[in-house]
Ligand SMILES: Cc1cc2nc3c(=O)[nH]c(=O)nc-3n(C[C@H](O)[C@H](O)[C@H](O)COP(=O)(O)OP(=O)(O)OC[C@H]3O[C@@H](n4cnc5c(N)ncnc54)[C@H](O)[C@@H]3O)c2cc1C
Ligand SMILES: *[C@@H]1O[C@H](CO)[C@@H](O)[C@H](O)[C@H]1NC(C)=O
């Protein structure tokens with residue numbers, strides 16, 4: 001209880017202090033430099049400590065009072081890691097049975113405790129006769145990460161891999177240094193510790209098409225079984241339908257607190273022919289209240305859902321802060337037999353009796369494969385890595401981009417979410433008690449709507465745009481002196497942001513906005529190594545908007561949103577499109593197609609659903625890295641189990657699909673080693 005009290009104090013401070021320290025982020029927070037230094041030279045202890053301290057201070061820089069409060073209020077607190085003042089709020093995963101060190105050999109080694117890796121580790125270790133080691137580069141989560149409204153804050157802390165896309169012409173022009181920010185979670189729980197908690201599964205056709213490519217076992221019917229296996233839904237009745245479940249471990253619920261604007265969104269949708277439905281239903285396309293992986297308004301990460309209860313399992317060893325640097329593969333037999341990893345600046349090797357499984361996510365899994373000699377031959381040779389298997393690792397990358405600047409001003413006050421109002425003592429206490437406050441809102445997201453624009457030539461009812469309804473907008477992040485965590489989280493340049501939205505009264509003005517998200521981009525990106533140092537960030541190219549159809553689809557979506565807002569449910573609020581000015585778009589007529597394309601190229605934001613970098617496909621598929629049972633083609637005892645295997649775009653955010661992949665992989669692996677009979 002003392003801790004919770006402290007935490008409330010912390011929140012209060014967040015709400016009331018100002019932040020002058022702006023874009024220093026980019027330099028200070030790079031894990032790349034610091035870790036590679038450690039890797040090269042283990043003696044630089046002091047430098048490391050200072051780096052840590054600088055990062056930590058930076059991370060919470062807007063709230064300098066936190067340090068002082070935590071230290072005065074918890075006099076008995078002895079930090080385990082020097083300088084890590086948050087340690088006492090953090091979860092922990094000690095080795096079971098008082099074990100001091102991990103074994104030298106396990107049946108399975110899983111790299112990465114993210115959405116997929118957590119599910120996989122829990123299921124594999126159900127069999128008491130096998131041993132499982134789960135290696136995770138990040139730390140366990142902590143109380144503050146449980147607050148849905150704080151999601152954007154963690155993008156600037158060491159719970160995040162601070163990746164940036166390479167600068168590419170004509171996109172992300174309004175972002176810092178012209179680069180899109182590609183954060184990934186670095187925690188036990190992975191990206192599900194910092195994400196927006198939206199639960200979506202994709203349309204049946206998405207999965208049936210994946211199966212039709214030769215990926216046996218991945219049809220909608222097949223994957224539905226695994227979605228339902230994890231799910232514990234409580235959705236006002238939806239959970240009773242045959243495609244939802246109440247028996248799993250991942251809670252799925254509605255957000256407990258809503259503004260009146262979500263009703264306007266749903267009503268406007270109905271008027272334009274979009275019924276209000278369970279948007280995860282395979283039968284209907286429409287709009288609906290957002291479904292979130294939270295429990296009573298508290299974040300439930302994959303680690304909370306799958307690992308927390310099983311900390312004492314003798315056969316499951318979880319090692320946080322352990323970064324894998326290489327998969328060991330015998331070049332004679334092309335068989336994986338272990339991994340190298342770095343923990344507390346010490347290098348170790350651990351061996352796998354049965355399999356090594358990469359669940360390091362769509363950036364790090366392909367990176368690790370390439371570092372280990374599995375990847376495009378010419379590329380590996382160019383960075384001096386001996387080639388074990390020539391495969392198109394990283395050659396395909398799809399992502400979901402969105403536009404956050406479609407903002408409507410309302411003539412009311414006090415209706416929309418405003419961070420400045422949310423972060424206060426009363427709200428914090430209510431949140432702790434039953435979650436029914438603005439703090440339970442995942443970044444203001446209230447609803448989701450699937451639409452199919454006239455640009456789509458898909459013969460089936462597959463949407464090309466998802467509309468994410470926000471009970472506010474990106475301007476509402478804390479008032480003129482506030483944290484501005486959303487803008488900072490997206491790495492939008494301050495001058496661009498102020499030029500576009502500065503006139504809106506951020507405290508008293510209500511706004512509504514929707515992020516249109518492009519579900520099936522035609523543009524294809526890629527990822528490659530920068531060099532052979534495992535701590536270097538790979539080079540990432542989204543190639544966003546290189547296909548003109550992607551731009552056309554966005555513009556069609558903007559027009560549809562304008563039609564939605566013209567209906568009575570929104571006009572009751574006097575909703576009016578905000579006229580944003582962007583530096584490169586000044587010569588264009590406001591609201592012309594040309595203007596919107598320019599705006600989109602200025603605020604090109606991603607929702608971080610990178611996939612396909614270790615693409616799945618049957619033998620003979622020239623783009624495939626893993627087979628339909630997720631085994632790396634041409635390498636024995638090595639699988640990839642995470643969102644990177646998805647071979648095609650799906651009409652979904654990727655957390656639920658990643659957990660599903662983990663669930664399914666557990667069965668595939670058990671079948672391989674004959675632990676259970678095939679269902
Ligand atoms: C800001 C943000 C918001 C998002 N919002 C949503 C949302 O609302 N809904 C949704 O469905 N999806 C959302 N997503 C996407 C979704 O969370 C991810 O697609 C999903 O979590 C990916 O799961 P994964 O298992 O593939 O990888 P991850 O969850 O990223 O797990 C990979 C893990 O591997 C670890 N790792 C990496 N390299 C190493 C190494 N060398 N050694 C050891 N460990 C390593 C990482 O630290 C990480 O913990 C969001 C993503 C972001 C970044
Ligand atoms: C348990 O595992 C060992 C070694 O992997 C094996 O020899 C033994 O048969 C297994 N026992 C059961 C009950 O599966």
Ligand SMILES: *[C@@H]1O[C@H](CO)[C@@H](O)[C@H](O)[C@H]1NC(C)=O
Nearest residue numbers: 411412413571572573574575
């Ligand atoms: C907002 O505008 C609408 C439409 O013009 C009007 O009906 C409504 O009364 C206005 N509300 C307020 C609070 O001014």
